[in-house]
Amino acid sequence: MNLKTQVGIIGAGPAGLLLSRILHNHGIENIILENRNESYLRQRLRAGVMEQGTVETFMEAGVGEKLAKGKMVHEGIYIHAKGIQNRLDVKELSGGKEVTVYGQKNITNDMIDHAQKDEIQIVWEAKAQRLEHIDDDGESAIIHYSLHGKMYTLECDFIAGCDGFHGISRPSLPITQKNIYSYEFPYSWYGILAEAPPIAHEVIYAHHPDGFALQSMRGPELSRLYIQCPNGTDPGAYEDEWLWDELDKRLGVTNNRGNIISKGVAPMRSFVCDVMQHGKLFIAGDAAHIVPPTGAKGMNLAVADVKVLSKGLIHHYKDKDDDILNRYTEICLRRIWKVERFSWWVTTTFHVDENQDEFTTKMQEATISYMLDSQIGGQSFAENYVGLPILWNEKK
Ligand code: APR
Ligand code: PHB
Numbered sequence: 001m002n003l004k005t006q007v008g009i010i011g012a013g014p015a016g017l018l019l020s021r022i023l024h025n026h027g028i029e030n031i032i033l034e035n036r037n038e039s040y041l042r043q044r045l046r047a048g049v050m051e052q053g054t055v056e057t058f059m060e061a062g063v064g065e066k067l068a069k070g071k072m073v074h075e076g077i078y079i080h081a082k083g084i085q086n087r088l089d090v091k092e093l094s095g096g097k098e099v100t101v102y103g104q105k106n107i108t109n110d111m112i113d114h115a116q117k118d119e120i121q122i123v124w125e126a127k128a129q130r131l132e133h134i135d136d137d138g139e140s141a142i143i144h145y146s147l148h149g150k151m152y153t154l155e156c157d158f159i160a161g162c163d164g165f166h167g168i169s170r171p172s173l174p175i176t177q178k179n180i181y182s183y184e185f186p187y188s189w190y191g192i193l194a195e196a197p198p199i200a201h202e203v204i205y206a207h208h209p210d211g212f213a214l215q216s217m218r219g220p221e222l223s224r225l226y227i228q229c230p231n232g233t234d235p236g237a238y239e240d241e242w243l244w245d246e247l248d249k250r251l252g253v254t255n256n257r258g259n260i261i262s263k264g265v266a267p268m269r270s271f272v273c274d275v276m277q278h279g280k281l282f283i284a285g286d287a288a289h290i291v292p293p294t295g296a297k298g299m300n301l302a303v304a305d306v307k308v309l310s311k312g313l314i315h316h317y318k319d320k321d322d323d324i325l326n327r328y329t330e331i332c333l334r335r336i337w338k339v340e341r342f343s344w345w346v347t348t349t350f351h352v353d354e355n356q357d358e359f360t361t362k363m364q365e366a367t368i369s370y371m372l373d374s375q376i377g378g379q380s381f382a383e384n385y386v387g388l389p390i391l392w393n394e395k396k
Helices: 014-025 038-043 052-060 065-070 104-117 240-251 298-319 328-350 358-373 375-386
Strands: 007-010 030-034 072-074 077-081 084-088 099-101 121-124 126-132 141-147 150-156 158-161 180-195 204-207 213-219 222-229 259-273 281-283
Touching: 007 014, 007 141, 007 150, 014 030, 014 104, 014 298, 030 126, 030 150, 038 104, 052 065, 052 099, 052 298, 065 104, 077 358, 084 358, 084 375, 099 213, 104 121, 141 158, 180 328, 204 240, 204 328, 204 358, 213 240, 222 240, 259 328, 298 328, 328 358, 328 375, 358 375
Parallel strands: 007 030, 007 158, 030 121, 077 204, 158 281
Antiparallel strands: 072 099, 077 084, 126 141, 141 150, 180 222, 180 259, 204 213, 213 222
């Protein structure tokens, strides 16, 4: 079907769903085109740590009732290093802020439920193929999309490219290799979801000679655990027994063992595209940047982009003011680079490159002990972990 709306959104990940909800709340019409089917989106297992500002954004957007009931609030984190279990009091170090564990799968489901209740149109299995009139004055932008083998159009004032790393929006911007900054880490994460009560009530990050490990959770009876593995590791590579032994050793705890219901391998990459808009096209979330999972910033970054983009669009429609839209890339990038730095720093501090020399290991140990021993070292970690502010003013 050929469609028409004010904002055409490509992608029903966290970025697209949240943008749609905020615009809807402000009376701005929008339609989401999503390549995959609904059950795939509802089941996709992903990260789970939300910054305080991210939780507030979901609450303000009116999609947070289940989040408020099901959230696990963390006031600190454990750091296991040199065989000692340490705890950083993130709340105290950040001046009263905390993080929340609530699965991205859950918040995605909550937002789809709300969209359906309010009859926001999500066209499932609709793949955006080509964008037209992005920078033609006086012409509406057009998203050409395919649905069940036929081509259709979605005509709109603005296109929000929330179509993730492999989408078509970023390649539709006038960019060259010079606009892309990318780094692949020489290791991956092997993640499991297990029907077992998490042994610690907060996340544990472990620095161990055999590699990084992390304990997290998805509920009182569900543990989410990761260990570092070589790039290219097959998800079936590790036996359950070996995994539990390895996790116990690296995390310095005796985990509750239970049925492992999911095993998966995630590569680790940092990526930034420093052009996030052109004419009527704006990209947000993984379409514009990727972080390695250490530090849990992926979804939080996407939410921050959406906060800026939605505010820009609201000012455009309600006040005829394009100041924020015009500065969208600049406002987002100012924060994105700092979050990229934090994710890279936590990743390189806690993982072991198999070719790593002893000096590098000592530097990692010193970085961790600075974080634990120095008030300022701890505050610096905590400030980033709970989430940096969005700076709206013109950059000096
Ligand atoms: N047409 C329509 N939909 C598309 C197209 C296309 N051409 N290409 C991709 N999509 C859809 C994907 O199927 C996916 O559902 O766009 C969506 C993008 O969603 P995410 O990859 O979840 O990206 P984003 O919303 O930016 O997520 C932000 O959450 O889990 C994290 O790693 C994720 O950290 C990222 C964050
Ligand atoms: C998770 O719960 O999936 C998680 C927690 C902390 C991280 C990354 C992922 O740093």
